[in-house]
Amino acid sequence: MIAYVTRRILFAGVLLLVVSLFTFLLFALLPTDPAALTCGKACTPERIEANRVRLGYDKPVTTQYWLFLKGVFAGRTYGEGQGEFTCPAPSLGYSFSEKDCVTTLIGRTLPVTASIAAGGFALWMIVGIGLGMVSALKRGRWPDRAISIFSVIGLSFPTFFLALLLLFIFVIWTQILPFPSYVAPQDDFIGWCKALILPWCTIAIISAPSYIRLTRFGMLETMNEDYVRLGIAKGLKRSVVLRKYVLRSALIPIVTVAGLDFGITLGGAVFTESVFSLPGMGKLSIRAVIDSDLPVLVATTLVAAVFIIVFNLLVDLFYGFVDPRVRVRT
Amino acid sequence: MSSEVILEAIDVIKHFPTGARGLLQRTTGTVKAVDGVSLQIYTGQTLGIVGESGCGKSTLARVLMRLLEPSAGSVKLQGEDITHIHGQHLRKVRSQMQMVFQDPIASLNPRHSVGEIISTPLKFLEGHHAGSDKARVQELMNLVGLNPEHYNRYPHEFSGGQRQRIGIARAIAVNPKIIVADEPVSALDVSIQAQILNLLEKLQADFGLSYVFIAHDLSVVRHIADQVAVMYLGKIVEIGSPEDVYGITAHPYTKALMSAVPVANPRIAANRHRIVLTGDVPSPVNPPSGCRFRTRCPKAQELCAQDEPLLLDRGHGHPVACHFPD
Amino acid sequence: MSDEVRKGEVVLEVEDLSVGFPTPDGLVQAVNGVSFSVSSGQTLGIVGESGSGKSVTASTIMGLTNQKSANVLGSIKVGGIDILRADEPTVRGLRGQEMAMVFQDPMSALNPYYTVGNQIGEAYAVHHPGCTKKERREIALGMLNKVGIPNPIQRIDEYPHQFSGGMRQRIVIAIALVNNPRLLIADEPTTALDVTVQAQILELMKSLQQEFGSAIILITHDLGVVAEAVDDVMVMYAGRSMEKASVTTLFDNPSHPYTRGLMGAVRSLDHSSRGSLHTIPGSPPSLISLPSGCSFRPRCDLAASLGDTCSLKVPSMRRVEPIGSLSACHLDDQQLVNLTKKNFAS
Incomplete structure (x- = not known):
């Protein structure tokens, strides 16, 4: 190991x-x-x-x-x-x-991007896996259909359009939320949440649908496995079978995708940051492209690559940890 | 065996490196899938290869067809060495050998109609005219017992047995000399198996085809083969006519294999003595020294661990690789 | 000889079981009015080709057929309890305790993420709430020993993928038998295994049956396995039961034309059988649109001799005298007896 x-x-x-x-x-x-x-x-x-x-x-x-x-x-x-x-x-x-x-520029923008990515990631995983589970368990009935309609809508929205829509509804029209302006969470946690809730929702709505599908597919696939049937044949409660037998194997492949997706988002949520005028790495990259600011371009590309490689590594190590078949082979 | 040799394997060895291959990763060993096999296939006859999973029979078939290049040894098609040929030459040689697979569902493209599936190999024939394809395909469908009117149907509209007929039609489309059938009936129901076996025999008689027939089912091989090779851990342990191998069985492994086959007769089943082998087949990465079967052999002695028995005629009229044959 | 050898009390009674699955193309009638019973110590073989309904019958008995998505009719009584009408906790209490199952493919029947000891122990703990970890481990160890896993102390903490197919099937059997169930359903338990390993597993099941006295339902497509391992046989075709008899009666005097066809297609090791094999023409019917009357009619070469009878009426099970088997065929006793005398290609 x-x-x-x-x-x-x-x-x-x-x-x-x-x-x-x-x-x-x-x-x-x-x-x-x-x-x-x-x-x-x-x-x-x-x-x-x-x-x-x-x-x-x-x-x-x-x-x-x-x-x-x-x-x-x-x-x-x-x-x-x-x-x-x-x-x-x-x-x-x-x-x-x-x-x-x-480095100073990256140091200034990275926390913003990291905040957006982390919150968005948490939200999309909860929504994606949660709705995916509901969808699989209620397959073919109305919750499944409703969720699949939501997925299609989420998948078909362009990010910038969704971000503008949310901005319009919650900031300009109903004025429930202030215009997003980033504050560090250690200074003002509530303010941090308020500033980032819309970007989080944007990312979650865009990313969750593929996770809903992955979860639903993975669960339905696993539920047909013989070992799940054996679990039921042992006389285990359905909830136990679901937790010990179905969820575990259905979620493992999702972690792979999630790790990579998180790494990619950490490299800069370009559209989201631009629409909400948040000074993150995505916005920094856009500015660098427009100004042909080569050192910044090289740096942001590299940082994004680092995140993807690091999360890829973490996912691989995670596999070795949870899947005994990978563990022994190594 | 009066007829001539069409395909020949001489001391064929095929090893696969194990462990993930890639940057910074080492290979940890080699799977000795086929480890020194020589045999001949005669024109118009059938060589049956039997053995349990992992014995190397499928690998051997792929080497014979030159889908795989052997690690050592040579393969000869009608006297021509085809061991290391490549490119155009290999493609030409391959068109004389076709394969029929175990799973008729997995081996057919679900998005192509039967007509397209069967006509695809025709396109690679010399002097091919697209105009005559349909007639040829329908002729082939007739030959294998499919309704030629179903030309435009898709694989999923056919039953398992019919799909295997499609696979066979595709294989014989280019007039091959040899057909390698890898477990062609083991996924089918018994009543359908019989239909397919009868079809294969009819085609052999009509076209003088040579077959390499791979199966784990000894009774299927007994029925169809002119020559039976029993494999264990990458080696042939016994080879001969079905009458010899099944009748004057000499190798303890062949004996055990035969006694393990359930007999469809409860009166015989109740009274016969069965040799139940203990343990599992050893890993082909690390086969036992000397005779590979010795770890499970009821007759094993010290000699078996030291000397590898050669495949020789030891007075049974057919070759056996055992120091102490029956 | 009577066609049903009773060895003990009736463990399972299936009456007029029908299972249909609604699909977009129509209702797939997988099982169609099947009745049988098994007693302790008895092994009943259910034999049939793919689509005959034998596996659906098995999973319905185990309660693995989702009653919400399938139309299940009839009754299945395990130890007197009708599991089609009992509530979920009651049925759950029976599963793994009174009845257990061995699946076809040992490669996929074990949970890859837990050690084999854990999985055997879990099967025990479900029905022994409050048992200690140590107890579970000891039970698991004992079972590994019983099913013939070498070095159980070392292997108990290994994962399924570290075992060969035959060893995995032994572990599945250990899981099935850990609570000493009265009924064991084995669905093609040796189909995925090599013949030498198949022989080991059949031998193991026989010796464990003698020790535990369970009733066994052995589902298979292999008439050889039937001949070797069962006491009584039910032959299924297209969801219906065609013939029921003791194993010797069935092989000595197969009365139903389908059974005869099936046996004719079997090849033997002992005789050279070059030449055409006996076959059943055509292929099994679609379960969505079964032929009218007898399901075997379109493939039966004797149906024509009875005029319209075979297409008008579904034949019911009746005893064929003097053979003693139960057969669902419109031919009369004399005709069926005459059939059994004709020798078919072997």
Whole structure:
């Protein structure tokens, strides 16, 4: 088991390195000149050249990548003399448009995205699995039909449209909720909830339907398994069979999908953040795309990749933990 | 056996690495699925391969058809070595050998009509004219006992036995010389099994086909085969005509296998002595030393652990791989 | 010889059982007016091809057929209690305690997430509330021993996937017998196993029956298994019972044309049987639109000799003298007896 975990972690590390290399190369090979974007209209060729040297864009791509990697672990100092400044480790570069170290920007936006993702995730899992169970247990009867109609509606709404609709109903029309404005949960927990309830609902309504279907399908599938029939044949109560026999195996595959989905959402809920004007990573990425802010783009892409890889790893380890068949094979 | 050899396996070995393959993962061993098998298939005759699950009979069939490349040894089709051929050449060779599968439902594409299923292999024939497909397919359907008017129906509209007939029609569509049938009747009801076996025999007589017939059911093989090979853990333990193998059984494993088959006669069943083997088949990753059957053999002695018995005629008129045959 | 060998008290009495499943295409009449009974120590074989209704009969007896989604008629009395009319807690009390089941595929019959010891212990604990963990473990250990699992002390904490198919089927049997039920229903218990393992399992069931004295219903499509392992046989076709007899009577004098067809299709190991096998023409009918009258009529080569009778009336079970078997066929006794004298291809 320990060997298995070590191997998986090592593998995740290698994967991260590969992803970082690809991301870096991808953006480095773009036809845009990163140095030209470091100053606005008041640019002169001399200033551009100076900035190019300061940020290391004059060096070959491989050296740039090496400096980038070194920066992640050791921090990075740009320029020398008067213009010298340092982005401490882990440094992901410097954004000229924001005039700040990229790590600082990520540090500022990540809590917002994490808050949105965590709450949305919790809500969609509860709604998705809960309704999925009801749907499976009442198969073919009216609760099942009602839930499937809800699923279809949820699946067919574009995120931005749903977000706008919720915003209109609860903020502009009925004015039940204030316009979302992010506060840290440790400062004002109620305010945090109030600001994020609509984004959470948006994400939940969009994501829950696939979980309803997965749960319903998984449960119906498992209920036909011989071992579930054997459980009933033993004389166990239906509730016990449901808990010990059906739910466990029906939910395990869902965890795989959920882990990955959560990782993806953590990388930035682009539409949700934009509509509700929440300063998260998604919004940061959008801004970076519009401004061609390469260091930020590389960084947000990388951070998103890290989340996906990490959650993928966690899911795999979880499998090894709950499924004896995986446990022994390793 | 007066007729000529059409397909031949010489010391064929097929090993599969075990353990998940991938980055940073090691293989932990090899499954010795087929471990040194030689046999001949004669024109117009049937070789039956029997054995329990995991004995390597299906792997052997796939090697014979060159769906798998053997790890060692060679396969010859009409004297031509086809062990390592690839690409165009392999495709051409393969069209002379067709397969009939166990599960007629899983082996047919549910979204294709019967006509499409049977005509698909025709498209790869040399000098193929699309215009003549329908006539040919209906001729084939007639041959296997299907109503040619059902040309446009889908597999789910047919019963299990009829689906197996579709599978057989597809297999004979390209006029193959050899048909490898992997448990073709074991998913069917007894009364339907008989229909399919009769059909296979009729086709063999009409077209001079050679069959490799794989089954775990000894009575099916007895009925259809001209030559029976009994496999255990990747090796042939006894081979010969059905009269020899079933009548003058020499290998203790074959004996046990035969005595385990229930007899559909309660008076015989009540009185006969049955050899009940103990334990399970050992893992093909780590087969026993010497004779592979020795761990379950009632006659095993020290010699069996040291020396592997060769497949030789030991005075029974047919080859047996046992140090102490009956 | 009488066709029903009574060895003890009646454990199960099924009367006029019908099970139908409504589907979008129509009602699938899986079981159609089937009656039989089993006594302690007796093994009843139910034999039939796929779609004959034998497995549905078994799962309905165990209460595994959802009565909300199926039309179930008739009565099933286990120890005098009609389980089709009893309330859920009563039936639950019978399951696993008075009656138990062994499934066809041992690969899927065990819960992959729990150790085998846990699963055997659980089956015991359901009907012994308040038993201790230690007790459960000891019982499980004892059962593993009884069903012939080597090294039970070590293997009790292993998971199902660590066992071979034959060993798993032994564990399923251990689960079934842990409460010493009076009725054991085995639904194709050896079909998924190799012949040598099948022999082991049949042997095991026989010896456990002698020890526990249970009544066994053995459901199978294999006439060889029937000949080896049962006392009495019921032959089913398209949801109906066609013939009932003791095993020797059935094999000596198969009276029903379907039974005869079935036996003719069986191949033997002893004789070389080259040449055409005897077959039953056609295939079983759709359970949604059964043929009128006798369900076997369209495949029966004797139906024509009786004119319209076979298509007008469903034949009822009656005793065929002097053979002593029960047969559902319109042919009269003399005709059926004459049939049994004709030799069929073997």
